[in-house]
Amino acid sequence: MRPTPFHLNIAEDAYRFRTELDRRDIVSSYTGPMTDDILSSLGNSLRTKMEFDEADSKTSRGVFSALVEQAQNIMRYSAETQAPPSGHDVPEGQTPEDISLRFGMVLIGRVDLGAWFVSCSNVIDNSAIPRLRANISSLQGLDRKELSAMMKEQLRDGPPEGSKGAGVGWITIARDASGGFEFDFFPILGTDKSYFTFKAYFK
Amino acid sequence: MTDMSRLIIAAGVRTPKVTFAFDKGEFCLEGESYPEDVRAFYDAPMGQFYDWLAASSAPVRFEFKLVYFNSSTAKVIMDLMERLEEAASGGRECVIDWHYAEDDDNIKELGEEFAEDLTSARFQLVEMS
Structure with missing residues (x-):
């Protein structure tokens, strides 16, 4: 049996971990392989929680939407992946790459019973940073109207090269995030990868 | 025996109920839609719809009753x-x-945005109580 840190008993250790999440205003959190089912479960329990909190429906919809778009980004683009073992069944028309697990972290919280936030993180290749940074930066400072126009333009013209979705996920979040959004990258030492975090706020 | 005049797909956790009545020219998507792989879900029903649209000249009524879509x-x-x-x-x-x-301004607004490009098709906003 592995000793817990500082010789805490396991309940105390768990309690301290949970208290740390509380201190960071986390209401709901997940780290591990991101799947559609995880997303739906997180999303539906969050909806119920927000309903019980009597959050207004606009905030509730925005938070849910940000969770969906960001979690699906993890499913599509996380560079932390696990392929099925060789010999594992792969559905017809799909490759092992298609069914690989993609890992990430989702933190949903509420600052001092005020603004909600959705923060999603995943590992990305350093080579992907410039384009991602340019994409998201281009949305900063735009108002809702400008973002809506941009979204329609992109829906009409089709997704940009390399995009696995409609290419409008970030625009959707930026439009809904009434309290703004921020993002950053943290280089993972000794690798050609970085940790990427995007956090959207809802007033 | 399969009835070629109807296509009905029950709602899933992340996918809407699809009701396509080809014989009546009436089509409906209802519920939530946020599958990770939209093509896996939509390619087949939309393919059938577009085939029908090309082969027929009957009037079309398409109803959207979506409460959330990604x-x-x-x-x-x-x-x-x-x-x-x-x-x-x-x-x-x-x-x-x-x-x-x-109470859903968001879905209403999204509808209005889609409607901006329509000049020939008749777009109607319908409030559900």
């Missing part, structure tokens, strides 16, 4: 609107009913 689904809807507009501009009767809940 950005990938927005692309599917945009393509669909374009096809309906194209059919309507050729003189075909195309009605699009966009339903929204009374």
Whole structure:
């Protein structure tokens, strides 16, 4: 049996971990392989929680939407992946790459019973940073109207090269995030990868 | 025996109920739509719809009763609107009913945005109580 840190008993250790999440205003959190089912479960329990909190429906919809778009980004683009073992069944028309697990972290919280936030993180290749940074930066400072126009333009013209979705996920979040959004990258030492975090706020 | 005049797909956790009545020219998407892989869900029913649209000249009524959809689904809807507009501009009767809940400004607004590009197809906002 592995000793817990500082010789805490396991309940105390768990309690301290949970208290740390509380201190960071986390209401709901997940780290591990991101799947559609995880997303739906997180999303539906969050909806119920927000309903019980009597959050207004606009905030509730925005938070849910940000969770969906960001979690699906993890499913599509996380560079932390696990392929099925060789010999594992792969559905017809799909490759092992298609069914690989993609890992990430989702933190949903509420600052001092005020603004909600959705923060999603995943590992990305350093080579992907410039384009991602340019994409998201281009949305900063735009108002809702400008973002809506941009979204329609992109829906009409089709997704940009390399995009696995409609290419409008970030625009959707930026439009809904009434309290703004921020993002950053943290280089993972000794690798050609970085940790990427995007956090959207809802007033 | 399969009834070729109807296509009905029950709602899933992340996918809407699909009711396509080809014999009546009535089509409906209802519920939530946020599958990770939209093509896996939509390619088949939309393919059938577009085939029908090309083969028939009957009037079309397309109802959207969506309460939430993700950005990938927005692309599917945009393509669909374009096809309906194209059919309507050729003189075909195309009605699009966009339903929204009374308190749901977001879905209403999204509908209005799709409607901006429609000149021939008839777009109607329908408030659900």
